[in-house]
Amino acid sequence: MRRQWVEGLVMAAGLFGAGTRGGAAETWIDLTHPFNADTIFWPTETGFQFDPGNNGPTPKGYYYAANRFTTAEHGGTHLDAPRHFSATGQTTDEIPVDRFVGDAVVVDVTAKCAANPVYEITPDDLVAWEGEHQRQFVDVIVLLKTGWASRWPDRKAYLGTELKGAEGVANLKFPGLGPEAANWLAQQRRVKAIGIDTASIDHGPSTHFLSHQVLCGANIPVIENVAALDAVPATGAFVVALPMKIAGGSGGPVRIIARVTD
Numbered sequence: 001m002r003r004q005w006v007e008g009l010v011m012a013a014g015l016f017g018a019g020t021r022g023g024a025a026e027t028w029i030d031l032t033h034p035f036n037a038d039t040i041f042w043p044t045e046t047g048f049q050f051d052p053g054n055n056g057p058t059p060k061g062y063y064y065a066a067n068r069f070t071t072a073e074h075g076g077t078h079l080d081a082p083r084h085f086s087a088t089g090q091t092t093d094e095i096p097v098d099r100f101v102g103d104a105v106v107v108d109v110t111a112k113c114a115a116n117p118v119y120e121i122t123p124d125d126l127v128a129w130e131g132e133h134q135r136q137f138v139d140v141i142v143l144l145k146t147g148w149a150s151r152w153p154d155r156k157a158y159l160g161t162e163l164k165g166a167e168g169v170a171n172l173k174f175p176g177l178g179p180e181a182a183n184w185l186a187q188q189r190r191v192k193a194i195g196i197d198t199a200s201i202d203h204g205p206s207t208h209f210l211s212h213q214v215l216c217g218a219n220i221p222v223i224e225n226v227a228a229l230d231a232v233p234a235t236g237a238f239v240v241a242l243p244m245k246i247a248g249g250s251g252g253p254v255r256i257i258a259r260v261t262d
């Protein structure tokens with residue numbers, strides 16, 4: 001019992017800050033944007049609604065807090081389940097949980113996206129990354145870093161527009177994963193999941209969301225609006241990105257964290 005208890009403490013220390021593993025220092029980094037009134041959602045959705053309930057002392061003398069929230073599936077740091085763009089794709093609750101846990105790689109295209117705010121990542125970018133790091137995109141969670149997370153929560157800077165509804169969708173401006181690269185990952189490699197630090201895996205001007213169609217059609221989960229990728233190295237991180245288990249869902253809020261070893 002005592003041994004279990006001590007191990008539990010060590011695990012808790014690792015989860016909430018720095019710890020050690022095999023002698024090497026390690027840190028858990030939160031790659032999740034907070035859910036609050038500033039959380040960015042797709043222009044056709046209303047935002048995250050938090051309704052405070054009872055918060056305070058009770059007549060019996062103890063403190064009690066219980067709130068309510070309402071949210072679209074697709075807003076803030078969230079999952080796109082394959083069902084999002086595929087009639088036969090897995091729903092949120094059907095995705096095997098091992099897809100959300102594993103070694104992560106970070107593909108940094110920040111410079112290209114700074115030069116072109118609607119840049120689409122190409123197969124060449126991915127091939128070049130593999131050559132540089134001598135590693136293939138197999139059994140890994142691929143995190144695409146465009147640099148857009150630093151614009152959060154400035155809606156205009158992040159989405160390219162503050163407009164809502166169809167007009168907002170027509171004016172979206174941010175980078176993404178090009179359909180050819182999505183197809184290459186789906187056909188030529190075997191990834192657990194793909195994350196990106198923008199509002200959508202397809203770039204802003206997309207009208208038919210081809211990368212969504214390709215990845216959802218291949219049952220590859222996507223995580224959008226990922227934060228803090230500056231703190232994650234190209235290789236060596238371990239990621240946990242569990243979504244709320246919404247039965248029949250097309251997505252849902254995700255808490256994504258990365259373990260980084262110094």
Ligand SMILES: [Zn+2]
Nearest residue numbers: 074079080251
């Ligand atoms: Zn989504």
